[in-house]
Amino acid sequence: xxxxxxxxxxxxxxxxxxxxxxxxxxxxxxxxxxxxxxxxxxxxxxxxxxxxxxxxxxxxxxxxxxxxxxxxxxxxxxxxxxxxxxxx
Numbered sequence: 001x002x003x004x005x006x007x008x009x010x011x012x013x014x015x016x017x018x019x020x021x022x023x024x025x026x027x028x029x030x031x032x033x034x035x036x037x038x039x040x041x042x043x044x045x046x047x048x049x050x051x052x053x054x055x056x057x058x059x060x061x062x063x064x065x066x067x068x069x070x071x072x073x074x075x076x077x078x079x080x081x082x083x084x085x086x087x088x
């Protein structure tokens with residue numbers, strides 16, 4: 001059985017088989033940039049990742065960026081709690 005990472009790599013290989021190696025690298029670089037930006041804005045997206053993978057991924061961010069993400073998570077959690085109480 002393939003891991004989700006291998007499945008994702010296989011899918012990427014299939015989708016980019018018509019690209020040159022340089023174009024594939026540009027595509028991968030852009031995808032990494034977009035993933036980092038998306039997680040910065042919505043850090044709860046990685047909440048269910050395995051701890052080791054999550055910690056490795058978070059190393060891409062500065063300490064300040066990580067603090068911002070943790071604050072966003074806290075705000076989102078508080079918003080959920082407030083909605084449950086009928087304040088939203």
